Amino acid sequence: MVKLEKEVYNFLNKNIENFKDIKYLLGVSGGIDSMVLAYIFQRLQLKFGVAHINFQLRGDDSDSDEIFVKQWFDPFDIPLYFKKVNTIEYAEKNKVSIEEAARQLRYDFFEKLAYKYDYNYIVLAHHANDVIETLFINLLRGATINGLASIPKMRDNIIRPLWHVSRDEIERYTKYHNIPYRLDKTNDELIFLRNRIRHELLPLLRDMRAGVDKTLINNIDVLQAQSQCYNYLMKNYINSKINKYSDHSFSLDMSNIHTISLAVLHFLLSPLSATYDQLQNIINALPLSETRKFILPDYDVYTQKNILYVINNKTIFPELIIDKETKEIKTLIKLKIQILPIQQIKIKKSNNYAYIDLNKIIFPLKLRKIRDGDMFIPLGFHGKMKISDFLINQKASPIDKHFQYVIEDASSKIIWVVGRRISDLVKIDKNTKQVMVIELYKK
Template identity: 35%
Template sequence: MLQKLQNHINTNLSFLKEKKLLLAVSGGIDSMVLVHLCHQLKLDFAVAHCNFQLRGNESDDDENFMKSQTEKLQIPVFIQKFDTKSIAQTQKLSIQLAARKLRYDWFYELMNENGFDYILTAHHLDDSLETFLINFTRGSGLDGLTGIPEQNDKILRPLLIFSRNEIETFAQENNIAWREDSSNSSDKYLRNKLRHDVIPILKELNPSLLSSFENTIKNLKQSQSLVDDASKMAYEKVASERENQIVFNLDLLLAYQNYQAYLFSWLSRFGFTDWEAISDLVSAQSGKQVMSDSHVLLKNRNTLLLFLRKENSEEVIYQIDKAQKQVKVPLKLTFCNVSDISVQPTNAIFVDAEKLQFPLTIRKWKEGDFFQPFGMKGKKKVSKFFKDEKFSMLEKKEIWLLCSNDKIVWIIGKRQDDRFKITETTTKILQINYIK
């Protein structure tokens, strides 16, 4: 096994030899074998161990075991305790999702603080098969049926070329100590149920199951590569990327017979899962939307707009004191007194300073807001102004108002209010600049 891993690194992962590595180690057989293999290959690495405090004394015994093993091998070790149950409850996550988030957030924090180049985990071929079956039973596209990737950003899984049986044999032959996690024997989780009840039957039906699975994964990855190429070409025609959004042209999208597959390919990485709702959105009326945990997909005329979800941003109000020369949140404005108005910079207005009542406020627009557009005598609803200017739903969401008391001074970056303009009687001129 040592020689096989060395050959694999030499051929496919040679860059690891010169890098500083962080090993994610639970203390179980897989991760302890990874530790010993890396130690024998003389790689530059340290160990990170999470105590999730989910199994009482057993979790603490795992932690003590890791301290003793790394001390014996003279390997640097980082250990972190998490109140996982409390965090899961607070963030409304399952225990598994909370533990995963805590684990990887901490790993990346260690990387940044200590100069590690990659995180190594001990996932192996049987883990990949289990992941394949989990995704298969839940319904998945090709992405979910290609197993666990060997590399995902800074995370590497060098043991994917080995089976669980190979790892167990190596551990026994080399007298490697490890800890048994009692939760692995429970069928409470789908992965364990597949491991204990389903996969043994599949291996009985096909003794070469893992070898067949490797061939299947290889073929699926090649198919995925073809799909990715087609998806990329379609994306370049249909989508346009702007500062805060991606715009999908529906006329161009619907020219593709399999447009739903393209949407799946493009949107799955943004956390969307309700594909039926997204399919319906294509033919829905303007203003309809579908949300993931992080993003919004909005129907706007003949386009779909994708942008980050901003919770309760309409309710936030920012104050500006009279002495302030600039603000940086939620957008950048600068304030300066001037006497020369012969040149007006882009994205700037001149106002009569004595007409302002401080503190000024910056807020989102709301239904019922009105202003007096610069150069006009009558009032106009902000919503009507948006309609006349043909602003998209997303553009409306991004608009901020600069207000004096209850009066709008400026629809920032769009239109000044006439009531605050400078006149022949103005003695103090304030220039307000919007810096994009």
């Protein structure tokens, strides 16, 4: 067994229990890296299938890659899977880059195959040079510890046995064993950032310092371990302090974590596409007493007196109908409903109860979330008030406003701002005969 085969063997033996007895799905493009990996898997007599995805990005060359893979593996008793996708159309439809579109399509194809045909692991041929190049790509794009950790050796069911192996080692192995492969001409085009790093930056670094590749790959290995530790500790720390809500909204009291506020905010908000400047603006706004709002693609971020509120602005709140026969609601919020004669009413002084004159409402009622422009006449008032102003007077937090429901009757009259106050128009009086009692409960 030669050195490169030992590298792959040792990787599998170290990381996968009973690695000889399970099934692998290899992503094979037809390029030198994936062809070498498939060749080694054959030499090690492992059980594997080959998956090839044609991205249709290089015209006839893309089709030739597909034909090459099929012709090379056809004589062997190896399951083959092929798929052709319109990457450009997918990118435009999903508003992502071509590179990201290809990545999503690739992993979706591989993961569906692995699930359908019971492959234990998806095997990709990224090697040490890919890992180093990705480090610099991520660094230039503004990555922190997780991005600097570059491409992981393993993640869930995805493994990369060539992670420590250099491109030079792969080329020597290919030449020795006379392994055929396809060349991707775009790898030499300097319009791509990765290619400029490969052909311009890294040669310069190698001239400046001998052995820089080994130094970098070793440092990335350490960074991956540190990244895993950081994520584990940060997740546990935040989970002990955060308040989570049903639609992935959350709030966090940051009063006592000023010294690590940037780290905490980056951990929470960078996955939501917050920029560095936005994080700094949020930090500056946190101590202020007035509410400040920051807009992310799918979330609204509010700050108020050192409290961070992160609210999912894509949440769709359904509406529920309440008729005279409705006794209880358990879905959106929990309500118990009774209709009683006035003689049986014992008023409880709690905002969780609404006492409504049955003769002053029109069925069916509707339970829904508040909307911009909603108005009602609060109990004890004579004129209409915007519910948004009412909630400000109530000192409702942004998260309270996000989950605030109202009940309106068939005439679109809001009769209860749930958990806060009924409308003056539906209050019980000396002429009331029947009362609808609605209780908001949390159990």
